[in-house]
Amino acid sequence: MSGREIYLVGLSHKSAPIEVRERVALTGDLLKAALCALKGSDGVAEAVVVSTCNRVEVYVHADGIEPARGFFTSRTAEADGHLYAKIGVEAIRHLFRVAASLDSMVVGEQQILGQVKEAYGLASAAQSAGPYMSRLCNRAFATAKRVRSETDIGRGATSMSQVAVELVEKIFGDLKGRTILLVGAGKMGALSAKALAVLGADRILVTNRSPERGMALAQQVGGSFRAWDELQRLLVEADVVIVSTGAPTYVVTREMVHQAMKARRSRSMCLIDLAVPRNVDPACADLGEVFAYDVDDMEKVVQATQEARRGEALRAEAIVEAEVMAFARERDARAALPVLAQLRRHAEQIARAEAERTLSHLGPKLDEKGKKSVEAMAQAIVNKLLHGPTARLKAAASTGDGDLPGAAAELFGIENEPARPESAPADPVEGRAAASSERS
């Protein structure tokens, strides 16, 4: 029996600091070369490497774990202490959880699925991924899709700038024909202004006490710079005002906003104060059609999202678990099928040989009917003998007990080889490919 299994060796943001991660992370051609090397190493049938800025994970379908571990230890000696290794169902579960964004730094983030898909695509192109990885990865993608559509794990804003986008969207819908005003050259302000670009603002205005920094920022966010003393007039023009200056007092006072709203004929205005200490007088929120938020308000939204996602993650885990179990069952059923086929072939061979021998002894004494009876008896003995084992092997396959096929093969003295294509009618192409790859 061959001990070919799915192995995972990897490190992630949970196990290793960035210094170690960046030393083993690979992209593009380097990754391709590494995949080829893995595939070329002893006992490795298939390999997929997921390499992102938060994790590097090597999945191999192989005889042993060493080649996967070697991928890391050959790159940096430091990796050793940060590695985690998983085998079989554990490795499958890990991949499914990663693809479903349950293992991400920000649980529920959208990018990881694309990254895993890319990793599989690259492995396919490098021909290091074969039928096993194809089944495994596609199941992982399907699981991730289920999680996304059946839970709310991807819902809500997880960063300040996302919260800003969500708030502005709730108030204005989109920003077509509207103006964003950036007050101050703070980093958070610039980030939020960039994030708001998805809503398609017509104009971005930037004002800052020091014109140099203001102009630089204006260029950076694709806006135009206005002088600081124009602020009052700018408030009349702007629909979204993002304030992040280093000033210790209110830069935007209630009186200023009150005046601006009069001139705006009460068109709605959204004030986002990203500065600490605050730069926008909280009393502005009392004015009609003025929506004012500070850092604390936005932080609360982020926390609410995280809380909601934690709840959704529990539901997602249940989906992942069901899919992992289903996949493992199918895998074991596949593993049991060849044993069954071999067992039957083996038994029938013996029965046929014994029947022939008996018939040749009896020879002419038997008529056609008698011959048929002897052959039927031999077949019946085979069927009756194998009935129990067949049922139990099939049951073991469907409950996910992977040891029984191996034990059966051991007991009956048959090799647990993949079946020949004709005995695996379910998937002849994959059967052939698996057979050829495992014999290599």
Next chain:
Amino acid sequence: MSIVILRIAAALYAVAAGAYIVFFSRPRHRAAATAGFWVLASAFLVHAVAIGVGCSEYGGAEFFGLRGGLVLLVWLLTGAYLFLQRYYKLPTIGAFVTPLALVVLLPTLFGTPGHPGVAPETVRYPSVTLHILSAVGGVALFAIAFGVAIMYLLQEREVKGKRFGALFSRLPSLDALDQMIQRLVRAGFVVYTVALVAGTITATAVWNSAWSWDPQQVVSLGIWILYGAMVQLRHSGWHGRRYALMTLVGFVILLSSMVSLKIVPGVTRHAGDYGARVSEISQ
């Protein structure tokens, strides 16, 4: 007969309302919104059949009373919503409009309407049909505006109060709701204007005078002025919370005055004894 068909329609309204509420509480189930739309559309058609059968049974006199008015209101309200849904694709509004339709329809479902009698010969003008349809149509549009205004105020309270609860992720943006209120009020005003013109034409023909200080006339003119003022105020910059509140108050005034006019017997010549008065006058 028509009452049975109407009850079937009501059952369909209930199913549609259920589907829309399911969609509202579980926005991932988009299928619920689609189901809601089609069930509501079939309710609309069955309701149309009920109205048609009712007309052939009672000769249209039904629609001079409050009951017929409500039946017609729900039908036009649904039609207007289905029409809007084709263009705006905001199925969350369904969770507000369909229960409203059902509640308004409920009082018409119990007991038989009796025989309201055939509409008197003297009022069988095409302008009467137009008057009834456009009056109820205008009110239907104001009713939807009322529903959207409630949505606006709920949403505004959450956004402004920094409480981002269930509504926050489900309702359209404040701006979209605000614009929708404005359009509905404007469209309703235009349709209601048609009703007043048709009513004036009819009154001139039937009562020989366009204006006779009938309470219904006074109230209708008042409502027309109220909504006209809202259309006008919009142009001078009113919007948002104030506008939504005004839409709310406007509709409450409209509904309460209409209902009380119909409930108090004999207070207006538009009421159930309409036919008798016409015959008195003509005698």
